[in-house]
Amino acid sequence: MPAKPVLWSLSDRGVATVTLNRPEVNNAYDGALIQGVLAAMDDLGTRPLRVVVLKGNGRHFQAGADLKWINSVRPQSPEENEAASRATFEAVQRLNTLPVPTVALVQGGCFGGGTGVISACDIVIAADNAMFSITEVRWGLTAAIIIPQLCDAIGVRQVRRYALTGERFGAEEARRIGLVHEVVSLAELDSAGDKVVEQLLANAPEALAETKRLAMESSFGGMAVDDAAYARLVRLHSARRQTAEAAEGLASFAEKRAGRWSAKA
Template identity: 85%
Template structure:
């Protein structure tokens, strides 16, 4: 397993690169990766000359959502322990969402579940032509509660009502059509396309960028502060669903590589 689940660096221009680094599990998130993102955001917040953050994933896939083995291990804990896990997950996405500088996500391969929330929290998203997306939580008897606001910002309620309910997979061109990503490029050109956007951002006034982002966030679903009562409710819903019989059956179906036995009285 990777020693450091999240890597970050900062160059002389003030461009930070944050890399999800669990390629052996397709960068699926667990407590280590969540805490790594939170730590990276905290350290970057201390950098006086930070101008842009680029988010990427090591390996073939950008981010495969939650590590379901870890989720299954979390489930038997108390309600309070499960809420703590959901709160940390929410804060990792929301800190990225409200960072007062531009953020650019570069997506290759799979981007599932929480990964779609992560990119919805970024300002500019570029996908490789091999990227594949899915809001997968319902497939495992879970909900995407804590990333629904960011998804609604990115693709609109109408598209969320389709893709978060079906859990279907869709490709990069469909992701661009619905607004989840801004551009689609050949995989070999992904880094260069990201670099071009970064150069464009660096040519703009830092204070003007921060104010423009703040004003945009003020009118968005995802602009609510993370101590807002509405978000507290989402955290509670997210954690409580994890401990239901339906989630137990969904996670069992994942582990056993079979369809969920919904509506049979066995869940």
């Protein structure tokens, strides 16, 4: 039987470990991985939970969308495309709004949607080999459903650079702009995460939940976006997938060539 795309476990102290488990494609997300994250949130929501630690199995944390999956969704109906975008948004937002602290441990590549995932986490620790990129525009797509979280994490000014260039940047730059909180050696990544978990467990759980909720309510960025605004982002995200630019971008990926873009008239 194929391995589950998402694994999760819960310690007797209420520390959940959620592991993205598609290492053969660098943990790129597809429909099954999205549903796996949602299932993990559903299951853990019924348990005595204190902290969630998010990890990626293998060399890379999360390489964004599986473009082969995106290309299979693209020809489907607008309603089916919107459903795929909504599920993706819900997976990130469920992580974002968990009433317990979330800690992401990042190694290797963290691209596209992966940057949105870590922006939705409370604490992010990166290995010194981590690389980041908000890649969607390279493939004729947009990062619509993670732009609010990214704006909260790194600010509009940095999003206007990195979401427009799609360039890669390293762990120290990610720390400088606020995408990650701490950079450690790859060998120390798990122990650094354990240290933060111990600090969180020393604090009162109800006070932690209220502090997180108040911080999000006080945000001037993405965390305060209302349901109608998010619904619009989902529509934009799914519609962009069905454009001629997206078709060209995905073809350029499959054919390992640069995209052939036309200037807007």
